[in-house]
Amino acid sequence: MHSPNTEPTVHSIHEPVTGTWQYVIADPSTKGAVIVDSVLDYDKEDGIVGSGSADRLLEIIASNNYQIWYILETHAHADHLSASRYLQNVLASQQPNEPKVCIGHRILQVQETFGKMYSIPPAELENAFDCLLQDHDELTLGNLVIGVIHLPGHTPDHVGYIIGTNVFTGDSIFNPDVGSARCDFSGGSANELFQSTQKLLNLPLHFRLYTGHDYPPSDRQCSLTTVESKALPFATVEKQRKENKHVRSGTVETDFVTWRNERDQNLQLPRLFHASIRTNIRGGRLPKTSEDDFKIVNVPEGTIRIV
Template sequence: MNPIIHSLYEPVTGTWQYIVADPSKREATIIDPVLDYDKESGVIDIRSADKLLKLIEDNKYRVSYILETHAHADHLSASRYLQSVVGRRQSVAPAVCIGHRIVQVQQTFSTIYSIPQAELEKAFDRLLQDEEELVLGSLSIHVIHLPGHTPDHVGYIIGSNVFTGDSIFNPDVGSARCDFPGGSATTLYQTSRRLLSLPEHYRLYTGHDYPPSDRYTDVGIDESRAVPFTTVKQQRLENKHLKASTSEEEFVTWRNERDSGLQTPKLLIPSIRTNIRGGRLPRSSEDGFKILKVPESVIRVS
């Protein structure tokens, strides 16, 4: 049985958020939800997360998990806000889960940003092991390690669908940067070979879409042209960085040269500060992370 998949695009950060549900038992998981944040004003908003909540309510889903593919550096996670609201609605809160190597990322960035270790202990409800299986109604979620973009990165296979996060992008976008601590172009190439070795009909659902110019309108991104998935076959033939005929040496040389000229992501500091805390905001502004207005329902560190 294949799941029901709802793909919701958040255009400010170019992020794909997903709700995946068992069609018979209506049990669901949320993958990579976005908490809206304006860096200049310091305002936190929940409009994107509330769209997820409405979809869950309209379809009468019961949410068992909120899954993160990695510690995102380009958007804040809405996991704890969603957990709080969903938990009140269904009496049992879904578990916020991530790959177990998040501990390595927490250690790295807690030193860089002087985040107290007490705020990172048990930041996530469940740390997932490689090849672990989660039960989703009558379906199974298979956890796979997909490093390269970040060392903690995991993906989730549900039926013939793979939620790849930033481990591969749509063919006309290509690949993600590998210059974050613990990232590696060589490792990302190897991850891509694992994904492209899957059956050709499998769908690879990406964590982002940054549409090239031929998918833009005169006023910017046309959300209707954002694409949540392509098949393994399409990626093998068409991915402009990682198609089947691309050699490891060719990719690694190009990716490293490309990454050396990239700017720091605009929301890197707020994103990392929030996401290694398991989706909890700090109590007040921190260096590089202005917080002036936060909805009461958004969870902060104790």
């Protein structure tokens, strides 16, 4: 799944409004790079779409002379709009090859469920992504290998990406003092999430588990002065095994499942749920016009591909 002697350069960019970690991961020898879980800014009340968070990624890419090969999604996010198509559009004009937008192949199941729920025309979902990844697929990135690992539970389509000794886990596991993600969305499963965390916790102790979100508790002690608001991008497998408040070593699956299900019953939908799902199952494309609970008034002209 990975080349043990080749490690990537990892740029971690925290988006504080939705608590999302965005990543640019590069092969230092060839400057080939990928983007994982990008964010397109969205003001629900005003209906304004912005590219500020994604532009931070573009600044990193330009300053390091990276060539983006793939724009990777871990799953169909329910709390932020993906900037994948914005980034693809901009990068296609700046480099020889247009990067491919990729996601796990079980996105087809998620598209079917939410496409019916939101009455989205099937044509808007067909071939919405450039690449559907199978379990255990490997993508080449210069001298690096990107391994695809299925990590269901939060959503059925959820995958992670193993690059060297780094795993980009999306919402399958959070930092130790945050714990685990909800499982109450359609197709979610607390049992499957527990099994996914065990896949990750059975990796070598020194592997870094990069999380998709961080919501730092007020009492978190953080010595990294460059990290915004005490948000941390990763914890090692060893630290997760010892300290994860929900799935540390010794946690019994039935206890976790009972607790997780009870907790999820009292959670409200994410604030941007309807806008996020509708955009993200379309492969990061926005609908032509406003829809129920998805107000669109202003979009950066010439950058977002409208279906």
